[in-house]
Amino acid sequence: MKQQFLFDKIPAMLHGGDYNPDQWVKYPEILKKDIELMKEARINCVSMGIFAWSMLEPEEGRYQFDWLDERIESLYQNGIYTILATPSGARPAWLDKKYPEAMRVDSYGQRNHHGVRHNHCPSSPAYREKVREMNTQLAKRYGSHPGLILWHVSNEYGGACYCPLCTERFREWLKKKYKTIDQLNDAWWSSFWSHRYTSFEEIEPPFQNGETSMAAMQLDWKRFTTWNTQDFMEEEIKPLREFAPQVPVTTNFMHLYGGLDYAPMAKDLDVISWDSYPFWHRPGESMGHTAAVTAFSHSQMRNYKQGQPFLLMESAPGLVNWQPFNKIRRPGVHRLSSLQSVACGSDSVQYFQFRKNRGSFEQYHGAVVDHEGSDRTRIFREVAQLGEDLAKLAPVAGSRVKTQAALLMDTPNRWAVELISGLSEHKEMMETVCAHYESFTSSGCDLDVISSDTDFSSYKLLILPMLYMISDELGEKLKDYVKQGGVVIATYLLGYVGDTLLAHLGGFPGANLREVFQIWNEEIDSIYPSERNAIRTGDGRLYEVRDYCEVLHTEGAEVLASYEKDYYRDMPAVTLSHYGKGHAIYIGARVEEDYLKKLYFKTAAALGLPVCSLPENVEKHVREDEENLYTFYLNFNDQRVSLHSVTPGGDLLTGQEIGDTAYLEPYGVLCLKSPKS
Numbered sequence: 001m002k003q004q005f006l007f008d009k010i011p012a013m014l015h016g017g018d019y020n021p022d023q024w025v026k027y028p029e030i031l032k033k034d035i036e037l038m039k040e041a042r043i044n045c046v047s048m049g050i051f052a053w054s055m056l057e058p059e060e061g062r063y064q065f066d067w068l069d070e071r072i073e074s075l076y077q078n079g080i081y082t083i084l085a086t087p088s089g090a091r092p093a094w095l096d097k098k099y100p101e102a103m104r105v106d107s108y109g110q111r112n113h114h115g116v117r118h119n120h121c122p123s124s125p126a127y128r129e130k131v132r133e134m135n136t137q138l139a140k141r142y143g144s145h146p147g148l149i150l151w152h153v154s155n156e157y158g159g160a161c162y163c164p165l166c167t168e169r170f171r172e173w174l175k176k177k178y179k180t181i182d183q184l185n186d187a188w189w190s191s192f193w194s195h196r197y198t199s200f201e202e203i204e205p206p207f208q209n210g211e212t213s214m215a216a217m218q219l220d221w222k223r224f225t226t227w228n229t230q231d232f233m234e235e236e237i238k239p240l241r242e243f244a245p246q247v248p249v250t251t252n253f254m255h256l257y258g259g260l261d262y263a264p265m266a267k268d269l270d271v272i273s274w275d276s277y278p279f280w281h282r283p284g285e286s287m288g289h290t291a292a293v294t295a296f297s298h299s300q301m302r303n304y305k306q307g308q309p310f311l312l313m314e315s316a317p318g319l320v321n322w323q324p325f326n327k328i329r330r331p332g333v334h335r336l337s338s339l340q341s342v343a344c345g346s347d348s349v350q351y352f353q354f355r356k357n358r359g360s361f362e363q364y365h366g367a368v369v370d371h372e373g374s375d376r377t378r379i380f381r382e383v384a385q386l387g388e389d390l391a392k393l394a395p396v397a398g399s400r401v402k403t404q405a406a407l408l409m410d411t412p413n414r415w416a417v418e419l420i421s422g423l424s425e426h427k428e429m430m431e432t433v434c435a436h437y438e439s440f441t442s443s444g445c446d447l448d449v450i451s452s453d454t455d456f457s458s459y460k461l462l463i464l465p466m467l468y469m470i471s472d473e474l475g476e477k478l479k480d481y482v483k484q485g486g487v488v489i490a491t492y493l494l495g496y497v498g499d500t501l502l503a504h505l506g507g508f509p510g511a512n513l514r515e516v517f518q519i520w521n522e523e524i525d526s527i528y529p530s531e532r533n534a535i536r537t538g539d540g541r542l543y544e545v546r547d548y549c550e551v552l553h554t555e556g557a558e559v560l561a562s563y564e565k566d567y568y569r570d571m572p573a574v575t576l577s578h579y580g581k582g583h584a585i586y587i588g589a590r591v592e593e594d595y596l597k598k599l600y601f602k603t604a605a606a607l608g609l610p611v612c613s614l615p616e617n618v619e620k621h622v623r624e625d626e627e628n629l630y631t632f633y634l635n636f637n638d639q640r641v642s643l644h645s646v647t648p649g650g651d652l653l654t655g656q657e658i659g660d661t662a663y664l665e666p667y668g669v670l671c672l673k674s675p676k677s
């Protein structure tokens, strides 16, 4: 079986990162040294041009490519490939001066002055035209260079613009969606507080000093912002595909970013990539927890393209400069963090950035090469060591993480929950979703993070944390999934509203799910942070509950746990129903993770998933190709731990054969290759 690589030109893991020679054109010695150091660290690809507009086009229409020609060619001659960015993430001053409409307008309606980055107006025809011209130049000039492997479109798209052009496009978008103003009024329930509109022209974006009371409108604004950003991105991609159709396209996504819905955007991309900057060593937070939250994002990114390997596009060698306290990663943590990405499905480890800039904003951000300039630093040594490890992991490239369990996480549902005016301040949507991810994966099984447009049929188990917004269509899809034999585990807040936030009438859970779960959720109690309740399970054990308790009635479901106190004492808190060939569990309260872990372990084991018991702060992930399994064990403890019931195999990192027991050194990693049985 031929190994499948993301890029045929690099039959291995990618190792490299952002490289900004545009800042160093006056330092030829340094540019020369860069290539030497890259080779020493086994770097095989770099991302260039991300913020290079003012060097590429110093004045309107005067292009300057010689420095980039030289870099791409010299790197290529030395076996280093290029990921080339389009520079739209930051604009030169001349552009904003000549075309002020390119500058974004904030949520108070005030136009930005020139500066910073990631702040263009996505609607501006003038900016779109400038970007088209630039991208055409890049595609024509470099599209067929043998050193080019990938387009990196813009950088970390995000934010929203409230300018008149965007307002006009918002109105057009709404007209297309609702057809008539009457249908919009009904969908937004705008008769409340007399907010009915008589024409689309009366609609403004949700300015902070304007309409902030209509959640459905805010939700549509967020959907529109995604659509408009995606539309801009598609315009960016057009000339690349036209003049260099053989070169794939990515853009770099961000960790738990809530400003855009990446799921539709992913459809325009050939490869998913993202920037991961975990807060390692945060006091009061275990490394295992930081790791689990990071693994959650890896899983989400991997599943934007149905499990295809993704790229870790950026990560910090050493430290960043933007956290409140920029603590340096302890020795060994860089390797551990990087190999976790690979274990979760990345075919690369890339950094921001290769060489530390001499001045300006990110002067103190970690880089492979420090201001000191040599290979003698601890960070450089760790990066070079990782380069060797990645070379040993070449057989893993192209393999996939496969699992039969998934967690449903739709960004619009996150928006809907965050827009709820009610309950309590402790909505903690993403914390909750990640807690479910962490609890499930402590069973040693991988968990896919998917959006609701995914085909559910390859999964035996679906986890639905706080799935508050459910359209009738999604309700049907879930119902059908259970009917056909699927198992779902859902929590409080299930199916309160449809996709314009109108409450489902007839009792929660709505969208026909009451019939599936065989419960009626009559009330939800938000308890104070200082208060606790508990649930009691059949074996008499108590598990603590905080924040939310729903008052449930069974309509046929079996009660697995009931409340310990308050007026709903002894009423159902966790239920199980059988529906069609499957079943459905409902968790009505925010219950402690210990309970979730046990429930998930038991459920996964009963479904025949490969559960195992792992020490605290140890992760297991499995990648596979047609012939082999690659089982990763990662130790997020600064102490040695022992492992039992290991999947035996040869450790690709050390060459040792490992049996069913093994040790993991502090921050240690094993990658065991074993034939599939």
Ligand code: GLA
Pocket (backbone or CB within 6 Å): 155, 156, 275, 277, 314, 320, 321, 352, 362, 365
């Ligand atoms: C982001 C950006 C980079 C850089 C890093 C710093 O991910 O894409 O340009 O600013 O953050 O951590």
Ligand code: ZN
Pocket (backbone or CB within 6 Å): 104, 105, 121, 122, 123, 124, 161, 162, 163, 164, 165, 166, 167
């Ligand atoms: Zn705008």
